[in-house]
Amino acid sequence: MTVSTDYGGTPRPEAGGGDGPEKLLAPVLSAFWDEPRSWTLETYLRHDGYQGLRKALAMSPDDVIAYVKDSGLRGRGGAGFPTGMKWQFIPQGDGKPHYLVVNADESEPGTCKDIPLLFANPHSLVEGMIIACYAIRSERAFIYLRGETVPVLRRLHEAVREAYAAGYLGRNILGSGIDLDITVHAGAGAYICGEETALLDSLEGRRGQPRLRPPFPAVAGLYACPTVVNNVESIASVPAILNRGKEWFRSMGSEKSPGFTLYSLSGHVARPGQYEAPLGITLRQLLDMSGGMRPGHRLKFWTPGGSSTPLLTDEHLDVPLDYEAVGAAGSMLGTKALQCFDETTCxxxxxxxxxxxxxxxxxxxxxxxxxxxxxxxxxxxxxxxxxxxxxxxxxxxxxxxxxxxxxxxxxxxxxxxxxxxxxxxxxxxxxxxxxxxxxxxxxxxxxxxxxxxxxxxxx
Structure with a gap:
């Protein structure tokens, strides 16, 4: 079923029947956000928690990298770089320690997806980090969190503690012989630290400023060692891919932008919030599901990926929200922060x-x-x-x-x-x-x- 709206707040169905616009959603990461104590290990285990890790440990590290690469998972932090390919860049057999750093410094105006994810379902990130570290042969990982989000910081610390107590972190994880330690680091609140090399400098205790590249983090990142820097949502998506299969993941989205993702819908809309849907959904469809623009008003302009992406107008309501289509429309998908402004906005x-x-x-x-x-x-x-x-x-x-x-x-x-x-x-x-x-x-x-x-x- 498709729906259209005048964006005065009342969706109206088109011909063709169906089950409603909400069927377009694909809740995976957000599937149980509304359950009591959704952030606990107990709740996570009830929803196939750490099953993806068990399947990953039955594979070789190189096979895990190839599997994630074949799934088509692209980075959810802005640029959309293939996640598996980034893991593949880490040199092996170099005798240096390898690091995984998760960029949780969500600072882009209008972006609100990683923080709700960490607040409601932190174990999806922890499990994804264990899988990623196994793949790149890392024994040390870091979460760089925006320091103002103290409630999220506390839940992350508790999730890491639960994972240690249950044997998912520490020495000899699940009897595999693999060791891993995770450190949660609270940043001091600088937008520039969302840039991966500035984040690494900040994590090392220096002033957060971007580094000259090359060398790239994959060669000389944290402490001048090979490092993978990934967004929260990118890593948190990995367990479901390992557990349900790459074909399942590719069944959603488009050919070049497969899978599900979180869209942050904000501004002059009736029901702002996080909407998890396949890549390629349109703003028109998301507005249909959110009740449209606030009653009595119409869409004037919007950003597809936060304020750092070129703004679009109501002429672009039907542009598929994936990396290729938004780029062809003259903007960037970015962090998928859909800020919508009505005609009263200057x-x-x-x-x-x-x-x-x-x-x-x-x-x-x-x-x-x-x-x-x-x-x-x-x-x-x-x-x-x-x-x-x-x-x-x-x-x-x-x-x-x-x-x-x-x-x-x-x-x-x-x-x-x-x-x-x-x-x-x-x-x-x-x-x-x-x-x-x-x-x-x-x-x-x-x-x-x-x-x-x-x-x-x-x-």
């Missing part, structure tokens, strides 16, 4: 707030990002307040171009994305701020709230 104000965030969170290591984000903020604030000039629009586009692809890490690219895309789709709205000497969405800040054809233009 694009200039939203982009200004995002840019202020990136300027604040820039580590300052490279000039394009450090200086560029600062000047973008100054110009955007002037435009929003009605002090800007029409020439400032070309200026912010030029500054964003000098940041994009020229900064030390992807933070600069993320800061430039909202600038490019908002000018592409909403340049007229920027011009209204200049001509009207204020925000047209706020009568108190504009001299031409009702008349956008004001003749006075600052040039």
């Amino acid at each position: 694009v200039v104000r939203a982009v200004t707030r995002w840019t202020e965030f990136y300027a604040h969170e820039s580590c300052g290591k490279c000039t394009p990002c450090r200086e560029g984000t600062y000047w973008l903020v100054q110009l955007l604030r002037d435009i929003e307040a009605g002090r800007g000039r029409l020439t400032d629009l070309d200026k912010i586009d030029d500054i964003a171009d000098n940041i994009n692809g020229k900064s030390f890490c992807a933070l600069g690219d993320g800061a430039a994305s909202p600038i490019f895309s908002s000018l592409k789709y909403f340049r007229a709205e920027y011009e209204q701020h200049v001509r009207g000497r204020g925000c047209p969405f706020d009568p108190a800040k504009s001299t031409v709230w009702a008349d956008q054809s004001h003749p006075e233009v600052h040039v």
Whole structure:
């Protein structure tokens, strides 16, 4: 069954019958989030917990890597790099210790999937880490958690403790002869530490700043040893793949983007939250399941992967939410943080707030990002307040171009994305701020709230 909606809040079924839009969902990681004490080992074992680990231990490490690679699992942290291939890059027989580091520093504005997952089902991550460490022949793993999430930190510590007590961690795991220790580390709350090499520097006790690459973490990562850095959701998806089979995983999603994933739906929607569905579902379908936009309003623009991905409009409601289709539409799937904004939202104000965030969170290591984000903020604030000039629009586009692809890490690219895309789709709205000497969405800040054809233009 398919459904469509006017995004005033009331879904209406199309012809064809069926069982409802909720049938499009694929709860795996979130299957028992709403059960009492879902975070405990007891609950996890009732839902086939650690069965994937037992199957993995019956295989050779290389076979586990090949199995995950064949499943088509792609990294769920933003770039979508194949997980099995990343594991395969770890050199073997080099005599060095190997490390697994899980990136749980979820900091992207609008992203809220890893933290709920760790809060409700931390053992899925622990089991996935054991499998991954067995595959890459690692005896030490780390979870780098965003430090402000203290309740999640406590549950992670408890899950690790339960796993040690049950024999899933420590010496001779399940009689396999494999040893593994997991350390949970709380970061200090820096957006830049979501970048994998900055995370490694922070984990080593240094200031979190991105490293020059090469060498890549697979060769010289944590403590200059071969290291795999994976997102929480990527690793937490591995146990189900081993337990239920790679063919089962590939039966969902698309050919190049198979499997299930968590979408964070937020903003001006009737029922925001986490929706676990196969890759390739559309925003229209997710809005149908969430009751549409808030009553009486329509979708104006949205982000497919958080504020660092180019924004899209209501013209893109039917774009399949997988890596290839979103890329072809001119954006990135990223962290699948679907921020939805209705017609009452000022694009200039939203982009200004995002840019202020990136300027604040820039580590300052490279000039394009450090200086560029600062000047973008100054110009955007002037435009929003009605002090800007029409020439400032070309200026912010030029500054964003000098940041994009020229900064030390992807933070600069993320800061430039909202600038490019908002000018592409909403340049007229920027011009209204200049001509009207204020925000047209706020009568108190504009001299031409009702008349956008004001003749006075600052040039």
